[in-house]
Amino acid sequence: MAIRSASYGAVILRSREVPSGARVVTLLSAEDGLVDAFVFGGGKSKLRSLASPWHSGRAWIYRDVAKDLVKLTDFDPDREFAAIRGDLAAIASASFVSEFITATSALGGDWADALDLSTSALSTLDEAAAAGNSRAVDRAVALFVLRALDLMGMTPDPDECSICAGAIRRDTIHSYSRRSGGFACAHCAEAEPEAIRLPPGALAWLDSAGRRPFEEAVRVGLGDEAARALKACALDLARKAADAPLRTLNSGLF
Numbered sequence: 621m622a623i624r625s626a627s628y629g630a631v632i633l634r635s636r637e638v639p640s641g642a643r644v645v646t647l648l649s650a651e652d653g654l655v656d657a658f659v660f661g662g663g664k665s666k667l668r669s670l671a672s673p674w675h676s677g678r679a680w681i682y683r684d685v686a687k688d689l690v691k692l693t694d695f696d697p698d699r700e701f702a703a704i705r706g707d708l709a710a711i712a713s714a715s716f717v718s719e720f721i722t723a724t725s726a727l728g729g730d731w732a733d734a735l736d737l738s739t740s741a742l743s744t745l746d747e748a749a750a751a752g753n754s755r756a757v758d759r760a761v762a763l764f765v766l767r768a769l770d771l772m773g774m775t776p777d778p779d780e781c782s783i784c785a786g787a788i789r790r791d792t793i794h795s796y797s798r799r800s801g802g803f804a805c806a807h808c809a810e811a812e813p814e815a816i817r818l819p820p821g822a823l824a825w826l827d828s829a830g831r832r833p834f835e836e837a838v839r840v841g842l843g844d845e846a847a848r849a850l851k852a853c854a855l856d857l858a859r860k861a862a863d864a865p866l867r868t869l870n871s872g873l874f
């Protein structure tokens with residue numbers, strides 16, 4: 621059969637206009653992974669507003685294999701994460717989440733985990749934006765990247781120097797080397813002035829956050845300096861993990 625229809629839970633990651641004037645949304649589901657689907661109808665169409673970025677809900681997809689056409693025929697959002705759209709830092713962060721998921725082919729193809737993680741990240745960004753809590757926005761971004769890398773098997777070992785392979789003692793300041801994309805011992809970090817210094821609190825936070833569900837982990841507080849360092853380190857790792865340059869990281873809003 622050349623025509624198939626399907627319906628599943630999905631999150632809308634982005635939407636864009638194509639030259640013909642039609643809109644194409646990228647959605648992520650556990651069943652079908654990343655799918656680009658046409659949304660027909662004018663600018664004021666109800667479906668266009670229902671299928672806006674970061675809405676999460678049930679999608680109805682129509683696929684005509686012979687014509688190579690995938691169409692979103694309906695979308696019923698159960699969560700809209702409306703507070704994100706009222707906060708520039710949250711918009712930039714949610715756009716980054718969307719871009720990272722697409723640039724890594726949904727974290728290397730583990731669709732259910734990618735959907736779970738992106739929905740958790742959007743939910744915490746929404747909560748942080750609603751509360752005007754910019755620190756929680758930053759923590760959500762850092763945690764999103766670190767959990768994503770974990771799912772992709774790309775987390776650098778915090779206890780081994782990525783340059784000399786020596787052990788890193790936990791009681792010293794950890795450094796992250798942009799050059800090697802991993803942690804560095806004090807000796808190697810000294811030779812690299814642009815290394816990011818991670819205060820002890822950053823690793824303690826990671827340990828503690830790592831044992832909790834995402835939404836709960838983001839609520840664990842972290843000192844400003846540690847948060848800045850952790851976010852810088854997470855974003856550098858994100859750049860290295862993506863297949864293509866991440867446009868959202870150069871938006872100036874990070």
Ligand SMILES: [Zn+2]
Nearest residue numbers: 781784805808
């Ligand atoms: Zn070393």
